[in-house]
Amino acid sequence: MDEVIRQLMSGKEAIVYVVRCGEDIRCAKVYKEADKRAFRQAVQYTEGRKVKNSRRARAMEKGSRYGRQEQEAAWQSAEVDALRRLAAAGVRVPEPYNFLEGVLLMELVTDAKGHAAPRLNDVELTPEQARDFHQRLIREVVRMLCAGIVHGDLSEFNILLDATGPVIIDLPQAVDAAGNNSAGAMLERDVDNLAAYFGRFAPELLTSQYGKEIWALYQGGKLLPDSELTGRFAISNKPVSVGSVIREIDDVIKEEAARRRYKNAMEP
Numbered sequence: 001m002d003e004v005i006r007q008l009m010s011g012k013e014a015i016v017y018v019v020r021c022g023e024d025i026r027c028a029k030v031y032k033e034a035d036k037r038a039f040r041q042a043v044q045y046t047e048g049r050k051v052k053n054s055r056r057a058r059a060m061e062k063g064s065r066y067g068r069q070e071q072e073a074a075w076q077s078a079e080v081d082a083l084r085r086l087a088a089a090g091v092r093v094p095e096p097y098n099f100l101e102g103v104l105l106m107e108l109v110t111d112a113k114g115h116a117a118p119r120l121n122d123v124e125l126t127p128e129q130a131r132d133f134h135q136r137l138i139r140e141v142v143r144m145l146c147a148g149i150v151h152g153d154l155s156e157f158n159i160l161l162d163a164t165g166p167v168i169i170d171l172p173q174a175v176d177a178a179g180n181n182s183a184g185a186m187l188e189r190d191v192d193n194l195a196a197y198f199g200r201f202a203p204e205l206l207t208s209q210y211g212k213e214i215w216a217l218y219q220g221g222k223l224l225p226d227s228e229l230t231g232r233f234a235i236s237n238k239p240v241s242v243g244s245v246i247r248e249i250d251d252v253i254k255e256e257a258a259r260r261r262y263k264n265a266m267e268p
Contacts, residue, residue: 089147130201154190
């Protein structure tokens with residue numbers, strides 16, 4: 001970075017600046033210290049995140065000073081990892097360039113005039129625009145889930161509108177869909193937030209049930225980036241097989257025991 005031009009916004013977890021890098025104008029996200037953030041690292045967000053270094057993992061579990069520092073570093077780097085994975089999956093997110101010591105350097109999302117793109121909540125929409133943007137974002141949520149990620153805090157406050165449409169931002173709290181027990185509930189909340197916002201302009205969206213439909217397809221192994229969605233979901237009244245549930249629980253217990261034995265065998 002050669003120059004800090006101005007502050008762009010201050011959020012729950014970071015302050016974002018417009019910066020100059022040579023001839024390019026980008027943005028720098030400076031993460032706030034843990035005790036100054038409004039958004040806390042709840043266990044429901046960090047569950048399922050993998051730490052490759054066993055020493056770091058043990059320190060984080062114990063909550064030592066070093067462990068807390070490593071936990072903070074992991075929280076921040078999670079956004080970089082998520083941005084790269086989602087960009088590769090075709091999701092509209094800012095391009096990350098570099099991350100160092102709590103500062104994320106990334107693409108500055110701009111409008112048609114080259115100015116910093118507005119957040120969705122700062123824009124008035126027609127019913128037609130609301131329906132269009134809602135459908136586009138539902139498709140983005142599906143692409144994210146197919147890439148194994150749930151945003152976890154998606155709303156009109158962390159979606160930008162560039163010259164061609166919505167761009168999703170703010171991903172340090174993104175969760176692993178397969179490894180987090182709260183992932184389904186978070187996905188439904190994200191989708192419900194979209195329905196509530198766009199429903200102000202197109203009321204019929206308020207009764208849609210895309211979240212439940214998307215998660216059911218994902219759980220059934222049937223979700224694809226281009227899966228056809230209806231926005232409707234019927235709760236099954238089919239009796240649950242107690243025997244099947246017990247067998248699934250036993251399988252999970254056996255897998256976890258095998259995983260722990262392998263982990264213990266690999267640790268020094």
